[in-house]
Amino acid sequence: MPDLKALFNEVEYSRQNIFLQGQAGSGKSTFIHYLKTNSNKRLALTSPTAVAALNIDGVSLHSFFKLPLSDFFVFDEILKTPRKRLKSMLAKIDLIVIDEISMVRADMLDIIDLLCKQAKSSSKPFGGIQMLLVGDLCQLPPVIKSNTYEICEQFYGSRRAYFFDSQAFKEGRFKTIELSKVYRQEDEGLLENLIKIRDAINLQSAVSYFNTCKIKDSSILESALLITPYNKVVDEVNEKRLALLSSPSKTYVSKTSGSFDQSLNTPAPKVLTLKVGALVIFNKNNATTWINGTSGIVEDLEEDVVVVRILQGNKIVKVAREEWTSYSYELDSSGALKEKEMGKFTQFPLQLGYALSIHKAQGKTLDKVIIDINKGAFAHGQLYVALSRTRRKEDIHLMRDISTKDVIMDARVVRFLRECREVIDVDSLF
Template identity: 30%
Template sequence: MNMEYGFLNPEQHFALELMLAGENVFLTGEAGTGKSTLLRAFREKCDTERTVFLAPTGLAASNIKGQTIHSFCHLKPGLQTPDTLGELGSSRQRQLLSTVRTIVIDEISMVRSDVFSAIDHRLREAATGINRFRPFAGKQVIVCGDFFQLPPVISTDTEELYLQNYLGGKYPFQTRLWEETEFHPLVLKQVHRQGNDRLFMQILNNIRHGDVTQRNIVLPGSRIRLNSIAVLNKLCAGHPQDEVGTAQPICLCTTRREAEEVNRRCSSRLDSREEIFKAQIVGKFPEKDYPTAVNLVLQPGARVMTLVNKRNPDGTYEYINGDLGVIAGITCNQNGLGNVIVQFDDNRVSVIEPAKWSVYRYEQEWDRNSGRGLIKQIETGFFIQIPLRLAWAVTIHKSQGMGFDRARLFLGNGCFASGQLYTALSRCRSLEGLRLERKVYKEDTLVDTNVVNFYQQLEKSCHEENVSLKQLLTHSE
């Protein structure tokens, strides 16, 4: 096996070879290490007629052009138990599941252990023979994500108690199924988002692991050793300033209410005319998965964020998801259709035209030539709208997967979820571009000890295993 992908670094190249070799893989790494890039490369090279891409939310599924786990596996909302799962309703569903050869699950950190187990249950239910007794019915499984970032959502104490008592905890890696699947752990190490900002990367790594009391960082320009929080507070203290401007940092908020209030307050200061863009929604597109407002209110001078990537004819990007800028002009007719001119913070100017988000489902169809079932992706609905949202502020949750040159952190009453602070800080590309609205306290650095222990064990086993896997791949060339 010998493949060349010029846009991948050596560790990504090795990971891709292992994934294409049919191995079960857990792809992980810090924020900004290129996990999403690697999944896109795998999609381009894999057998798409036997592969499905799944994610826990509609937005995450849309980002990988896949289907939600619940939709694909025919799962009802709520806790997944033997009593609530029920049986597959039709032979067509069974045929689809049996045709699958590879399952890719993105954002695995947001997948609860019961949902993870339900995927296995559905695949075994559709299998025959010995595969009914194998994890995930003997299919190749690739899971991707970072458990140090935002965790799965648990709605009630009853759910938490069930997950703990019957599955070992809320995370997939706490289940017996995870161990039985024998994932090859691939931990990406090369951070692209923060580049060569070694001080920032050290702070992020300490906060990621909850190591915030040890004085292991030398304050720049001195010989003083401080802990990560002290250095962060010293170097990134915010300064009172007008929130409205052409290059203001985006505010990252812990709650949606805070983000909406900042956006409302800032937009109210503008005296330009508002225009309303109306979305076109066709087919089945769940309201909870709408990528932006159905009636999108925009006006010149507003801070906005792009929500999609747009390529130029030569393959370069005109803009990418998360780019920030200011509206310089608007064309909108009485039907709510038109485009928006945005001047980005690096002075690029683009005409933003409506974009299309699609919802898909997988179906099985019989190929007469090969005499086998193949997987076909069917569009079941779509949402067309100007791919922008107001961006004086955004929630930490909505910012996951994005990177910003300048960000201002609004922690308000404090972080309330494990990994929330790390997720927020790691959105920023440099320490210089980060500002804190208030000091960070030790209480904000919520880290789940189960995750810390899991990654410690992962690091111990990862190096030795990857050495042997490299030898295996070399011999198979």
């Protein structure tokens, strides 16, 4: 099987458009960082949301292409708007990377293709710019508003309108490569049954396997993170559990500098209220001590330090404020493409760790979880995302038995992946 170098070479030494698919924990983000560090190509790193872009030191698609926030893009209106700066930048770009591609709608990929063609005065797919699409179609899908179902059906034959439904993807002759090695789970039984859920095969067997994780000891409720599809439940649980602590609270307000957009989600709470004894999770990787999703208990609250006892290993750490930097791309005085720092968001890399939405759990490796789908999963990939957050089966706890009806995997996604799957083993990369 080809190794990491072969995957890197596939991108670096060809003009081939690639869809890099990998299940949860397979090293997709690691490869993006490796590519950025080692590539000699002039590349732009992008993602459908600003928060996701921060994770790869990139920019949002809306920011990069100057796209309006729209439920469905009106191509003619967008194309008639002059974009001289974008045209100048695209002339200098060899490769555009789009992370979290599963969340990109078909009309967004189509307008990106048209803007690239317009800027490069070329009829080639994406104006001849190489594209690398990275993500996991079995995780959370694009958000499609009900008021656009009809037009999505009309343009793309489906109300869901995934990126692979786009004309741009079909014309782009993308090669699909799948990362085969999973680094989050070392438990072969867990991994095998996650694949069954993900690929919608042998579901009864997988459901029976996970139903052995139903909560047997209520004490687990004190130390494990509840994950649920519902934001309202998350807010209620976190507020109630914090209020039960008798210790005084301390509030930390985030700081921003430059042009950091706080209008939407931020990578950490804008206002963080904690108490000694509170359960927290980290929301940013540390080089040596914790990762995004590590759980801990607050031991002390100081002005510039939060002292946390990490649950795995009972290690005491002093947590300082962290910075998240937003970027844009521009041409310098010599006409070369450069990444420009736009602004910073500063806050402790912590949030209350009693409950978290499945949507926000995507991308995190969690220590212990309680999965609450008492009202049922309601979207493609939700149960798979919830079940795939931990390293070990014994760290998964179900509030109730699950059934095959809880496994919502879009048949079109499963069929698409089966039709275009080429597996690549990049074990030697890591």
